[in-house]
Amino acid sequence: MIARLSPKAKTASLASALALAMVGLGFAAVPLYDLFCRVTGFGGTTQRYDPVAAAADPVVLSRTVSVRFDANVSPGLPWKFYPEHPTDTVSIGARDMAIFIAENNSSKPVVGTAGFNVTPTQAGKYFTKIQCFCFTEQRLEPGQQMRMPVLFFVDPKIMDDPDARDIQEITLSYTFHPVDEGKKAS
Template identity: 80%
Template sequence: MTDSKNLRTAMLAGLVAVMMIGLGFAAVPLYNLFCRVTGFNGTTQRYDPAAAAEEPQVLSDTISVRFDANVSPKLPWKFYPERPRDTVSIGARDMAIFIAENNSPHPITGTATFNVTPDQAGKYFTKIQCFCFTEQVLQPGERIRMPVLFFVDPKIKDDVDARDIQEITLSYTFYPVDEGKKAS
């Protein structure tokens, strides 16, 4: 009797261990999906014209969008928005330009991460085209202009937690792709 009880306990413990390993592998994709769906932690939406039933309605309401640019201390780049702020009609497509310049004597590859604040605005800030998460290779002294096409979804006006937001900040931070190599 004790042997069968021990075997059952061991099998249950093994099953729990396998389930925990599986959950560990699934956690990152599930978290990313959760953030994309809810806008949690300032995660923006990506516009998919094939999935969109129709173009968003353009409202007469406007919202201010502030553009913030940062660079890791390990990346000898200058990075900034062409215009630090824009007032956009809710639902209308708009474009912001960010400029990056390699101030080092050798080519460097960087990639940008982003976030949107306030966090409640993330699920309504929809990027159509963006340079984020794409490796950017800049030659010594090279300067490039990188566009971001976006709109603020009119559904923001239906959300009691977000409808009174007057300003959204889109912030990017560039990092060197290979942290193991010295960037300067």
């Protein structure tokens, strides 16, 4: 025989199931949002070059685009951080390299990590980074200065996108944040 639940018990069971589902979605939200941004370029999220997935190197076009480099440091990070050259003109599809310079102005070692984005946001899915200091934490000793390269290209598929093909300037922006080494996951 199947026991029937009272209306209060049904409501409580439904509320409990809904609460568990909300907790599950809360834990899944960050990785799902990250995946969404990487696939679509949403919010200026750049693509990361995968040589295994790439059928061939991109075709280099005669069309060029200006790339502006922006460097920022969050409060609490005693670093000076700037691009070696603030702008560069690159051929669409051609690999290029930009150098950023970071200097620790404190009297102790400091670890930082860089967040990044690309504007205009519709260019994000076509701006592909081959190698970037933003993929790893950076440790600078007191007074140490480090040159950090970024290898990138603008995917020729940008020319097929009516919302992006007329873009004349792309800005690659980085912000370094301090990493609390005592709170890092092991």
